[in-house]
Amino acid sequence: MTMFSSSNTFRAADLGCATGPNILLAVQNMIDAVKHSHELPEFQVFFNDQTSNDFNLLFTSLPPERRYFAAGVPGSFRSQLFPRASLHFVHSSYAIQILSTLPKEAVDKSSPAWNKGRIHYSNSAPEAVDAYEAQFAVDMKSFLEPRAEEIVHDGLMAFIVPGHPTGTPHSEAFFNKTLEILGSCLVDMANMGKISYEKVDLFNLPAYLASPHEMEAAVKQNGSFSVEIMEYLHQEKQQPEALASTKRAGFEGILKEHFGFGEETLGRLYHLVCKKFGQQSSTFLESSGDAMNLFVFLKRI
Amino acid sequence: MTMFSSSNTFRAADLGCATGPNILLAVQNMIDAVKHSHELPEFQVFFNDQTSNDFNLLFTSLPPERRYFAAGVPGSFRSQLFPRASLHFVHSSYAIQILSTLPKEAVDKSSPAWNKGRIHYSNSAPEAVDAYEAQFAVDMKSFLEPRAEEIVHDGLMAFIVPGHPTGTPHSEAFFNKTLEILGSCLVDMANMGKISYEKVDLFNLPAYLASPHEMEAAVKQNGSFSVEIMEYLHQEKQQPEALASTKRAGFEGILKEHFGFGEETLGRLYHLVCKKFGQQSSTFLESSGDAMNLFVFLKRI
Numbered sequence: 001m002t003m004f005s006s007s008n009t010f011r012a013a014d015l016g017c018a019t020g021p022n023i024l025l026a027v028q029n030m031i032d033a034v035k036h037s038h039e040l041p042e043f044q045v046f047f048n049d050q051t052s053n054d055f056n057l058l059f060t061s062l063p064p065e066r067r068y069f070a071a072g073v074p075g076s077f078r079s080q081l082f083p084r085a086s087l088h089f090v091h092s093s094y095a096i097q098i099l100s101t102l103p104k105e106a107v108d109k110s111s112p113a114w115n116k117g118r119i120h121y122s123n124s125a126p127e128a129v130d131a132y133e134a135q136f137a138v139d140m141k142s143f144l145e146p147r148a149e150e151i152v153h154d155g156l157m158a159f160i161v162p163g164h165p166t167g168t169p170h171s172e173a174f175f176n177k178t179l180e181i182l183g184s185c186l187v188d189m190a191n192m193g194k195i196s197y198e199k200v201d202l203f204n205l206p207a208y209l210a211s212p213h214e215m216e217a218a219v220k221q222n223g224s225f226s227v228e229i230m231e232y233l234h235q236e237k238q239q240p241e242a243l244a245s246t247k248r249a250g251f252e253g254i255l256k257e258h259f260g261f262g263e264e265t266l267g268r269l270y271h272l273v274c275k276k277f278g279q280q281s282s283t284f285l286e287s288s289g290d291a292m293n294l295f296v297f298l299k300r301i
Numbered sequence: 302m303t304m305f306s307s308s309n310t311f312r313a314a315d316l317g318c319a320t321g322p323n324i325l326l327a328v329q330n331m332i333d334a335v336k337h338s339h340e341l342p343e344f345q346v347f348f349n350d351q352t353s354n355d356f357n358l359l360f361t362s363l364p365p366e367r368r369y370f371a372a373g374v375p376g377s378f379r380s381q382l383f384p385r386a387s388l389h390f391v392h393s394s395y396a397i398q399i400l401s402t403l404p405k406e407a408v409d410k411s412s413p414a415w416n417k418g419r420i421h422y423s424n425s426a427p428e429a430v431d432a433y434e435a436q437f438a439v440d441m442k443s444f445l446e447p448r449a450e451e452i453v454h455d456g457l458m459a460f461i462v463p464g465h466p467t468g469t470p471h472s473e474a475f476f477n478k479t480l481e482i483l484g485s486c487l488v489d490m491a492n493m494g495k496i497s498y499e500k501v502d503l504f505n506l507p508a509y510l511a512s513p514h515e516m517e518a519a520v521k522q523n524g525s526f527s528v529e530i531m532e533y534l535h536q537e538k539q540q541p542e543a544l545a546s547t548k549r550a551g552f553e554g555i556l557k558e559h560f561g562f563g564e565e566t567l568g569r570l571y572h573l574v575c576k577k578f579g580q581q582s583s584t585f586l587e588s589s590g591d592a593m594n595l596f597v598f599l600k601r602i
Contacts, residue, residue, distance in 0.1 A: 070374070074373070
């Protein structure tokens with residue numbers, strides 16, 4: 001790596017960083033990796049997330065004894081966030097699977113892609129799956145294009161997303177199965193009269209699990225990166241309580257916004273989710289397909 | 302200015318930015334100034350303040366149609382905040398006059414610099430003035446040294462602070478006179494039994510108004526910058542109500558912290574301040590020395 005020979009600064013960005021400690025670990029890993037192969041450069045690390053992210057919390061969570069210069073960058077990573085050729089390394093963990101927008105056909109009663117009674121696409125009509133897939137392709141384009149501007153020649157980008165194996169149905173993916181259960185619990189709440197069926201029909205989670213094949217197609221279509229590594233990372237499955245907590249943390253905001261849930265109703269929903277995870281643990285948590293994360297490592301060519 | 306010929310990015314930082322709209326104006330001015338003399342570069346603007354600053358508010362206040370890449374940088378500007386030789390322009394408005402710490406002699410009963418019955422140094426014993434002056438010199442050193450690292454050769458730094466003319470007593474400076482009145486109102490509150498005299502004795506505002514001579518000495522002592530411009534900017538004096546509001550906004554935090562004031566007591570104090578400003582408007586607001594801001598423009602040599 002001679003990509004930053006003209007300066008002694010190594011600039012890295014974490015896209016979709018949120019506020020958690022995982023990010024800090026990722027940053028330390030980045031720094032350690034570069035330190036091992038170079039005379040000590042100075043590190044500048046940019047933490048990016050939507051403007052609505054709690055950057056105050058992020059900044060107070062940064063270790064005071066950090067050995068890098070930190071900066072927060074607000075805004076969508078589907079736009080250019082940094083000057084041209086200014087980053088040496090970009091990292092993103094569990095963010096790129098979130099779609100920029102819901103495919104509008106999925107909530108359009110008159111469309112064959114209408115996703116009635118479901119909150120995700122994985123067990124839906126082929127038209128709904130296609131609509132999600134098309135949106136993901138659009139979003140990968142708007143993710144890769146700004147990165148091609150920002151990353152220096154020979155610069156690197158690593159990201160991790162929940163994925164599904166090429167050629168297998170979306171419904172087999174563990175992540176998607178957990179969303180199916182979340183959806184069925186929302187239908188249960190509609191059956192109990194706690195929420196309206198219409199609200200459930202209009203609720204869809206804007207997340208898509210890509211296959212390696214789709215990722216490769218997106219990178220090829222962009223044309224500015226070579227694929228250095230694309231592989232599955234096996235993830236230990238969580239126990240029902242932990243899994244329900246993860247789902248709650250991940251979707252609390254969007255559930256509150258769409259359904260107007262208060263803490264009590266949200267608690268009731270997650271009690272249902274947790275119970276179903278537990279009931280199905282033999283057939284679902286233990287025997288079904290691996291919890292798969294797709295690790296993608298690209299080089300700017 | 303050929304200082305960024307090797308890259309097409311112009312990097313600027315605003316130190317002690319807080320969250321207000323003034324900063325955005327300053328940024329626009331920076332950008333306009335550079336645009337007029339160059340083929341359009343890309344701009345990256347770093348907004349710096351203490352980690353406790355409300356960066357969330359700052360980020361949501363940034364205009365969505367901005368033509369620069371924005372980043373927030375938490376931390377004290379008395380340490381290195383950016384990689385070496387990475388900034389082309391640094392700006393700071395009304396921040397450098399804040400001392401990093403109170404001179405400890407000022408609140409030490411056994412010291413001749415003990416600032417009994419006052420909250421600022423300008424009418425105090427020479428020893429108290431000296432203690433403030435010495436702290437300012439230390440702080441300028443710890444402000445200029447990191448900047449010398451961060452700013453590129455030929456890079457520029459502009460800052461504005463409330464100042465006082467070389468060779469005149471500190472007590473003549475308008476800014477200091479307003480603090481004297483704030484102090485006298487706190488003594489009034491002690492006389493009324495609302496707060497203890499001891500609390501007043503132990504309260505000192507950590508701000509120092511430098512003269513051009515002192516600024517020049519600090520720059521010379523540092524040795525990495527040339528003084529391009531050092532001049533007074535006349536500032537229109539505010540009317541009593543506006544002036545009292547400014548003081549309230551500036552010192553609310555520190556007053557709450559030291560005296561444990563609630564909103565009601567704080568309101569009472571500012572009512573007193575406002576009244577005194579009004580009473581003294583003929584002798585004080587109109588006839589006394591100019592409200593002076595010192596504008597300092599340095600070049601990295």
